[in-house]
Amino acid sequence: MxxxxxxxxxxxxxxxxxxxxxxxxxxxxxxxxxxxxxxxxxxxxxxxxxxxxxxxxxYSLFSKEPRGKYVIQVCNDVPCHVNGSFSIIEELEDVLKIKMGDTTRDGIFTLEKTSCLGCCDKSPAIRVGESIHGDLTPEKISEIISFYRREYDECRE
Amino acid sequence: MNRVNLTINGKQVSVLKGTSILNAAREAGIEIPTLCYHPDQFVKANCRVCIVEVEGRKELPSSCSTEVEEGMALWTNSRRVLEARKVIIELLLANHDADCLMCHRNLNCELQKIANQAGVRINRFENVLEMQEVDISSPSIVRNPNKCVKCGRCVEICNEIQGVNIIEKIGRSGEIEVLPTFGRYLSDVACTCCGQCSTVCPVAAIYEKEEIEKVWEAVNDPGKHVIVQTAPAVRVSIGEEFGMEPGSIVTGKLVCALRRLGFDKVFDTDFTADLTIVEEGNELLSRIKNGGVLPMITSCSPGWVNFIEQYYPELLDHVSTCKSPQQMFGALAKSYYLDKMNLKPEDLFVVSIMPCTAKKYEALREEMSVDGVHRDVDAVLTTRELGRMLKQAGIDFDKLPEEKYDDPFGITTGAGVIFGASGGVMEAALRTVYEVVTGKNLKRMEFHTIRGLEGIKEAEVDLKGLTVKVAVAHSLSNARRIMELIRSGKADYHFIEVMCCPGGCIGGGGQPYETTNELRMKRIQATYQADTDLPIRKSHESPAVKALYEEYLIEPLGEKSHKLLHTHYRDRSIKRAQ
Known part of the structure; x- marks a missing residue:
């Protein structure tokens, strides 16, 4: 539209x-x-x-700069931080091969920080689009990224 | 019960319900330091400097945003409050370029004042400021983000009072910045150069572009004849720069001070204000008689002219073609006066003392040059800059004797003086137009309905059977209301005065810091006092104006007037893709 x-x-x-x-x-x-x-x-x-x-x-939901189809927002507030959000960021940067704030070359993912997502009970947490992923460890990141890659590919077929 | 009883620092206090702790303390003679708080603005409570301790509460609430409650016991200076306030100020300073000794606001800075008051001697926090470029792109205003404390006062005045909103808070929380639209340079957005932002900034994040050095250079150049003109509003405000009572009329001291700075001649912009009335009054009558575009709108205020050129260019035919008094003065100086004094254009330097930052832009306009080579006005100083210059020269303003302006541009009328207050140009015009049209003597010269701080004011005057309807607007949000009325065909006025700044020029963007509405009222009262103090109060009765027409200009709206005293405008709106 x-x-x-x-x-x-x-x-x-x-x-x-x-x-x-x-x-x-x-x-x-x-x-x-x-x-x-x-x-x-x-x-x-x-x-x-x-x-x-x-x-x-x-609002971190909006952007003036072009972003990927999926915006991965990592909670930057205190509870997520003390529960290790920094290691989640490191892992995301590794898996996506970009730095915080950047967009992957294929235009699928953008990595951002956000203020509290309101789910401190599941910290550290991230939001991808409208979905929340909580209780994260670095080990869970690859699977989450693969899931969205598959969803993206399926949508395009 | 409409009153609330409480104790502040152990002292019993009774105040009206709904009073903030801050104002309750001030009523009781107890000062709480503030930074973001401004008496004419919304409560922002973002700087946290005004915290107090309330017995029975764990946190320290900000006193500006917390209302008093019955039985409240609060402390504004407990050990806990003072220590927490110090930490807050240290945190502010940890994100601030604190080169205070070299700063524009040195000894005149609200942050410096509260840091000193709090006894900050070391900063326990590491400075985390990332230095950014200082924006010097505007001819009128400098924006230094490294000084900004993000209080939001400039944003509020730009948006709520001026209604242009070209600076805004961008981002969120710790990453917030105050920026022009899309982070552009000030010169690339539709800024009117009004400088209201600079009058409310507590620090040196926004200030006028200083031209003091240029003026020092000129007055110290023996080959140059340097003359100065003073705007109506400066004589009722410059005293404040030297701690004098707001509303002091210091015309004579101002003249003396300027002579001591080394100006060869000291003239008065009031003279060309009188001339403006004669030209503009005749333009109005000619438009009424010949079916010209009405309502006609005044053109004295350069911030207003910038606004209409940028935001309502389709209505530019409504604006009087008269140059502002500053530029009429400049044009006459570089033609009539130049010839009379037998000077070469490059040897005459014209300085204006203005309550205004937009005048700096106006003086730079390419059409403001009689010979097409030299500027008519070579430098413009704000009231604040003049204050600084006088301090540099070690002139003790308060102790100066009173002196008189030089001839021929020093004989003025009360009508010229009131140009400084909102409604003044209109009142001055009505005094003249009435007598010109009716041939009768105007007995009561005061038009009270168009005086004061009301946003839009109206009056009607009977001119030999024709009822002339006029309106007066000040601040650009009110100007916008008037523009919308004209656009929709609902403005049945003949003549409209628009002043860019709240209260008119006495509240201009170049006036002393910490201007409030209370101060504006005092300057307005002083302006009307200065009017009644003068023997002649109608522009057309000015002997200097009469002599100028006889000797040089011949007649209002004549060929010489057209060349020297009138101008044209252009569409300067910033076009964007649809």
């Missing part, structure tokens, strides 16, 4: 900003919203570009 259609569907009101951005971003290949799109949404909703940009940078 075109951006304008997504805006019309939700209504041209400032309070619909997040719904519009979420729906539009989800259907884009690069999982992000660029400057022209920010300007367009801002104009239609009667907001400043800067306000929309600020919202996008506030």
């Amino acid at each position: 075109k951006l304008q259609n997504v805006i019309e569907k939700h209504g041209r009101l400032p309070e619909n900003l997040i719904h519009i951005l979420l729906e539009y971003q989800a259907q884009k290949d690069n999982n992000s919203i660029n400057e022209d799109e920010i300007s367009h949404v801002a104009r239609e909703l009667g907001l400043s570009e800067n306000r929309v940009y600020s919202v996008i940078t506030f």
Whole structure:
């Protein structure tokens, strides 16, 4: 769906900003919203570009920079940290062959930090898309990545 | 019960329900240090400096955001509070470029003040600041992210008061930054150069682009004839830079101070304010008579002109073609005065003292040059910069005698003075237009409905059967409301005054730090006092203006006026892909 259609569907009101951005971003290949799109949404909703940009940078769900189909967000808050999220990050960087913040060459995965995911009982935890994976150890990472690679391949077939 | 009883530092206090702990303490004469708090803004509570101890509570709440409760017992200076506050300030300093001795805000910085007050002598935390580029791209404002404490005051004034929102908090939590749109340079976003951000910044994260050195160089060059003009709003604010009571009228001291700095002639922008009224008043009458574009809007405020060029270019025909008083002065200096003094253009240097940062941009506009080579106004200093320059020169302002402006640009009227306050240009115009049209003497010169801090003010004046309807707006969010009215065809006014800054120029972006609405009101009162103190209070009665027309300009809107005193505008909106 075109951006304008997504805006019309939700209504041209400032309070619909997040719904519009979420729906539009989800259907884009690069999982992000660029400057022209920010300007367009801002104009239609009667907001400043800067306000929309600020919202996008506030929520880790959104990105202005192109991202992979799957965004792997590693919780960066205290309970996950003391339970070893740093070793999860190391393992993810190893398996994906990228650094924190980067996107894999094939455009499938992006690795990010996020603030608390609200599942400290399962720390350390990560979020991939809308799914949470908790009680992680470095050993479990390869299997999770393979799962998403398979899902990605199946979708493309 | 509308009142709440509590104790602060063991002292019984009774305050209105709903009062914050901070204000309750201030009422009781107990000062709690603050950083992000600003009396005219929303409570932000992000700096945590104003914490207090409440008996029976484990955490230390911020006093700006916590309301008093019945029976509360609180301490603003317990050992625990003072130690925690020190840690908070040390943490702020651990992410701050603390080169205080070389800083613009040295001895005038809110962070430095509270660090000193808290007794910070060493920082127990390692400095983690990653130095970033200082943005010097704007002709008016410098943005130094290395100083920013992320309080959000600049964001609020840019968004809520000016309604342009070109700086915003980007990111979240510890990674938050205050940036222009998309992290661009200030010169690449639709910034109006108003400088309101710089007046509320507690540190040196945003400040005017300093031109002091350039002015020192000129006044010390024996080959140069250096003249200076002072804007109406400076005479009621510069005293604050020297600890004088806000609202002090210091016109005579200001003139003396400028002579002591080495200026060859000290002139008054009020003179060209009077001239603006004559030209603009005639332009209005001509538009009414000849079916020109109405409502006509004033053009004195360069922040406002930037705003309409960037945000409403399709409405530019509404703007008066009159140059601002600063630029009328510059143009006359580099033509009439140049000839009269028999000077070469390269030997005449014109300086303005302005309450404004946007005037720096205005003076740089390429159309603001009489001969197409030399700038009409060579340097613009804000009120704050003049304060610094006088301190550099060791001039004890308060003790100066009062002196008079030089001729021929020193004879002015009360109408010129009130240009400094919102509604003043309109009032000055009405005083003149009324008498020109009706031929009658205006008995009561005060137009009270267009004075003060109300966002949009209106008045009606009967001119020989024609009811002229006028409006006055100040701050760009109110300007936007007026623009929307015009756009939708609902603005049935003849004439509109728009000033970019809240309260008009007395609240300008170049005025002394820690400007609040309370201070604005004092400067406004002083402005109207200065008006009533003057023997002549109508621009068209200024003998200097009359003489200039007789000797040089011939007539309002005439050929010379057109060349020297009027200008044109252009669409400067930033176009983006659809």
